[in-house]
Amino acid sequence: MKLRLILSFILLATCFTAFSQEKKNEAIVEKGLVKISVMYPYAEGKTFNMEYYETKHMPMVAQLLGSNLVKYSIEKGIASGIPNQPLPFMAVGTFYVKSLSDYQAAIAPKRDAIRADFANYTNVSPVILVSEVVK
Incomplete structure (x- = not known):
């Protein structure tokens, strides 16, 4: 007992x-953070190596952001919001940062290296949305 x-x-x-x-x-x-969403559209014949993205690419970019980075997440697309419709995105990587200008300053000098790394995990050009968390 x-x-x-x-x-x-x-x-x-x-x-x-x-x-x-x-x-x-x-x-x-929280409210006021800047959210950078890097979305990889689905298309027939396009590929995405989630393991590489999770273990190599995202940690590399996160390290560049330093103390400005609050959190990052990785999402794997599984379905469309509309039944029987194609998957809109294969994956989404999201960074939450305190300052957009600090984010841009950290990324700018490494932009070419970040883009060159795309070939290691995908043959898709991402769509990037920068937004502010309002709630």
């Missing part, structure tokens, strides 16, 4: 810790 109680407590504490960390990460995306 004691062992069951201890195991239940450990499970509860683990769940609480995971939930708290998830809530903490959600709170990071």
Whole structure:
């Protein structure tokens, strides 16, 4: 009985810790941050290497952003919002930064190297949207 109680407590504490960390990460995306969405359109015959993107490309760009970077995320497209319609994007990489000018200053000198790395994971030209988080 004691062992069951201890195991239940450990499970509860683990769940609480995971939930708290998830809530903490959600709170990071706040009003006023700049969001850079790099979207890779789906098209017949186009390819995307998610493993390379996740383990090499995005960490490389994130490192360039330094302390301006609040958070980044990687999404894999799985369906269109409209049934029986083609997937609009194969993948989306998103950076949340504090300052657009600092983002641009960090990226500008490395722009060619970043673009050259595209060939390592895709044959698609991305669509980039820069926006401000309003809520």
